[in-house]
Amino acid sequence: MEPRGDVPQRSDAQRNRERILKVALVELTRSPDAALSAIAKKACVGQGTFYRNFPNREALVLEIYRHEVQQLVDSAAQLLRTREPDQALREWMDGVARFAIAKAGLADALRQATSATGSPAKQGYASMLAAMELLLNANREAGVIRPDVTAEDFVLAIAGVWQIDPHGDWQSRTARLLDLIMDGLRTGAPGRR
Secondary structure, three states: OOOOOOOOOOHHHHHHHHHHHHHHHHHHHHHHOOHHHHHHHHHHOOOOHHHHHHHHHHHHHHHHHHHHHHHHHHHHHHHHHHHHHHHHHHHHHHHHHHHHHHHHHHHHHHHHHHHHOOOHHHHHHHHHHHHHHHHHHHHHHHOOOOOOOOOOHHHHHHHHHHHOOOOOHHHHHHHHHHHHHHHHHHHOOOOOO
């Protein structure tokens, strides 16, 4: 992801930014109060580079959230190019589960970052719905899910992943839940076209 604005970053600057985001996601998930200097050090960037990209904690946390949402949105089309529609949808659902678990870990940091500005979730909701609709349309056209399922139905169906304890055995719990959802989506499908 490029930073906001029209000026593209040099490739080394882009790699630094990506590395900061990756390290920050891990560190802030562990502790919402993780020191920014420690994040910079673990990302192998200097303080100047860090603060040039993220002038404060709030900017960093909000960018992590935006970045994670955008990666999930972008993955929908990528999966459809390389997988059958139902496989793409199921893999995308796994990505949603990983996002939900990461967001659960980041919840305190997000709450702190948005206490004055409001929820960042509204910013990514429309793009997430568009990604869902892309996947659902491909599956409806292939005849592998019921034709009447909407993106809003899908959101309600997968909402349970946000209730799973990220400190427990979340991988097997989410896999089971998402398999049940896929079975439900297939019920009433007209069959592969």
